Amino acid sequence: MAFSARSDDQIREAQPVMIWIEDLHKWYGEFHVLKAIHLTIHKGERVVICGPSGSGKSTLIRCINRLERHQRGKIVVDGIELTDDIKNIEKIRAEVGMVFQHFNLFPHLTILENLTLGPIWVRKMPRREAEDMAMAFLEKVHIADQARKFPGQLSGGQQQRVAIARSLCMKPSVMLFDEPTSALDPEMVKEVLDVMIELAEEGMTMIVVSHEMGFARSVAHRVLFMDAGQILEANTPDDFFTNPQHERTKLFLSQILH
């Protein structure tokens, strides 16, 4: 696949490789979900993956932290290869932050406890220190005043911001977003995207499965288009939106950009 070479691309490619995927295949039973995926993502790079539903885009990013097991190929995250070794998997999961479509906050814990769970139990951080850090991240997602509440008392947008803060508390080197705004009421999409944009500005490596084309256009370095388990097109946002190469991409764009 040829990417257009721009000067900031070259700078970025000088960065160390964060995620390296080679010849990745996955099947659900007989169904071939991911077909020969090759993808290299450098530190600080922001990638938006779009494509029709069932194209395998969620499955792809779920393979990166082993929520799905791949059957063929190789995934290396921050220098650690994903194997069946559970210790390895846990190590990678602690490095990779994940934000889900349905937030998946722990409803029996307060917001603060949701945030400190990982640092205390996985990072073995003292409680006081973990709470201070959690409060700092809640500040950052503009929700510190809700720390003592339970997830069920928050709006969808607030919950998703908490979920982002929860991932950040693990100090991840990559953040994966699996359709983070698709389950939100329209008026809450912006508050979540704003937090993601702030995160992007700080140089976080991000892979975002999303149909928020405005977000892709302003934040992504690369936009990938997936269909039927393959990456059909990968390009800079400008080229992707103004000059799509593939027929399937053109059709998809015409359908979502009314």
Add this chain to the structure above:
Amino acid sequence: MTVYYENVSDIRPPVTSTGVIGWMRENLFNGVFNTILTFLCLALFVKIVPPLFRWVFIDSLWVSTSAECRNIQGACWSIITANYRFILFGFYPYELQWRPTIAVVLLVGLLLISRNRRFWKKPLLYAWIVGLFTMEILMQGGWGLRRVESDQWGGLPLTFLLAVFGLAAAYPLGVVLALGRRSKLAVIRVLSIVYIETVRGVPLVSLLFMSAVVFPLFLPEGVTINKILRAQAAIILFTAAYIAEVVRGGLQGIPKGQYEAAESLGLNYVQTMRLVVLPQALKIVIPPSVSVLISAFKDTSLVVIIALYDLLKTTQATLSNPNWMGFSSEAYFFLACIYFICCYTMARYSRRLEKELGAPQ
């Protein structure tokens, strides 16, 4: 379209839908059928309650000899007042019965304190350890107290012993079995399924018989294991299988996203279960687990069939005394009251726990 605005904040609900009259109309007399039912129930009530009241309180004797009881219409509560020490303590030496009394008071006290979740801290754990040790000394003797062999134990202490330890041990075992049944490792899963289905497939009575009769045959000559302990084990193993199925239901009610969120934070299996899944799953299954625990509590009375003198057996033994034969209604009524108090307390507590643990939505 026209929109009318008026000040609606001070309009009161119609009188007929609130207050006593409103409630009665709503609940007792809404429709012909319900009205008839209400009057039928009222008639039944009038027919049953006054005679029962007479039997229990007016025509009854509370402290008397059995001979006096033969001449009255009402209840003979004297069977209880005359025999309560045997019913409550069985063959435990009469002059030493202060010891099981203290043990039971201690146990009930600890249970009552443990109801309050604010006390669920280290000191309570120590209190339990000290308490259990004291109870054992009190029941069994030693440390200067006369020794009382466990085959002399009976009545209320025995029932409580079987129930409290049976339930306390069965619950965690059941949780482990439930997790085992959902394990990804085939061996653990199959073993759990075989265990659960086997135990659920046989009556408790047969397990008790096996513990009393069959199990000792497998032991080498000269080795004996206390009969109470064996019955206790049978109750634990039996109850655990039922708890396991209830807990499995709870585990299935936890969305997959919860596991995924926990795992993607890097939590391992044990942490995921202990910190995220089980707290939610066990809360969902409080009502059915308490049902299992209540029925297990009542099932401890089945140990009569292997001749352990629990509360039911001591009551039956009292009734077989020629002096007090024929007063079984009163004796069983008393027994039922004890069981009811315990079970109702459990049920009440489970409702309270549910409310306390419910995260605000």
